[in-house]
Amino acid sequence: MNNLRVRRLRTISILTLIGTLSLTGVPATQAADDAGGRRLGTSTEHSSGTRPKPTVVLVHGAWADSSGWAKVTRDLQAQGYQVLAPPTPLRGLPEDSDYLSAFLRDRTTGPVVLVGHSYGGAVITNAAKSDKDVEALVYINAFVPDEGDSVLGLLDPNHQLDPADLFEFVRYPGAPEGDYDLYLKQSVFPDAIANGIPARDAAEMAAAQRPVTLSALTDESDAPAWKSVPSFYLLGTQDHIVPVTLQRAMAENAGAKITEVKAGHLPMITNPHVVEKLITEADRSTPAR
Template structure:
C-alpha cells in the first residue's frame, strides 16, 4: 500500500506544470462559469486559481485579481473573459504574469474603457449586449434576452438561471479607463467567439490584431467557456507552451 501511495504521489508530481493559471470572469456572472475549464486544466497538472471579484469598480477588481496572482505558486498565465479582459490588461503588468489569454474579451488600448470600446462600429448583422437602462449606478442584461445574447449554445436550463442570478455591473467599472496595458510587453493570445452577441466578433478581431495576439476563432456564443470548455482549456495550454522554455 505504501508503495502504491508513493507511486501515485510521484505520478502527480511528474504531471505538475511549472505554470499557474488564473481565470478571471467577466460582467454579470461569477467565477463558477469557469468550472469545466478549471477541471480540465487541473487534471492536466496545472495549479488553477479562480478570481472572484465584484465587477463594481475596475480598481477593486484589479486589486482582487492581483491578490490571486500573488498567491500563485508559479509564473502566471492570466486569462480573462469578456470584461475580465479589461482587468487582465492592467493587472497583467505584474512581473509574476508571463502571458495573457483573452477569451471573447475586451483588450483595451491605454486610455480606453468599456464605454469607449462600445462605440466602435460593428459589422452589419452583428449584435451588442441588450442592456437595460442603468439603475442605482449599475447595469444588467435584459433577463428575457440574456439566454440568446449571452449563451445561445448553452442549455436554456442553465442560461435562464444565469439570467436570474446576474451580478450587477458597476458603471464605475464600465467607464474606467486603463492606465497601461500588459499586452504591449507580454505574449498574448486571443480566442474570438464568432457567434458572439455581446461583443461583436469584428470588434474582437480588431482588438486581437492590434495587440499582436496569436489568434484562433471558434464558432461559439459569448459563453465559450461553458459551451466549448475543452477547446478553451486546450487554447490556454497552447498559450503556455508558446511562452514556456524547452526543458
C-alpha cells in the same frame, strides 16, 4: 541524539501528519507538499522536469461568476495544472484590477498564465503589469483595451446604443452620483450572453447574474500589459455581445495569436476543450523566464 535518530523521528512525524490529514479528508499528496514546506497555490513541475507548470488564473467577466470556468478547470486539473478562479468584485476597473493584483501577489508563486473572459479581459490587461511572474495573457471573447479605452467605448464608439434598452439600473449603497449597478434585462440576457446555452440554463443564469457598475464599463484603461506579455485570443464567431469585428481588431492591435471557434459568448461552457487547449498552448509557447 545522533543524526540517524533525528532523521527517523522527522520521517515518522511527517508520515503521522500525512495519515492524520488523510483521515480528515486532506489528500495525502497535498499533505506531503505542505509538510515539505510547499505553499498551496504554487505551480507543479512539467513532466519533462525542465520548468514548472504555471498556475492558471481564470478571471470571469460581468454578469457572471467563477462557476462558468468549471469545465475548463476540470480539464486543466486533469493535466496537473494548479487552477485558481477568483471572484471579480465588478466595482470598477481600477478596483477590480487592484483586487486581482493582490490576489496574484498573495495566492500564487512562480509562473502564471492569466486568462480573462469578456470584461475580465480588461481586468487582466491592467492587473498583469503588477506581477512579473505572469508569462502569458489569454483572452476569451474578451475586451483587450489599449491605454485610454473603456469597455463601453469599445463596444459603442458612436453612442448608438440606448442603455435603457439593455440594462436595469439599481442604485447601490455609497454609489457616486450617476453610478449604478447594471443588470442585463431578463429579456436580453439569453440571446446577448447565453446564446448556444439551453434555454432553461440561460434563464437560470439571467436570474443569478452578478451586476457590474456603470463606472466599471466607462473607466479608462491604463497602459496595457500585452505590450510586454505574450497574448493569445479565442474569438467566438457567433458572439452576440462582443462583435466579431471588434474582437479581431482588439486582438490584432495587441499582437495576439488568434484562434477562432464557432461559439457564442461563453465558449468556456459550450466549448471548454477549445479554451483549455488555447491555455495549454499559451503555456507551451512561452519560454521559461
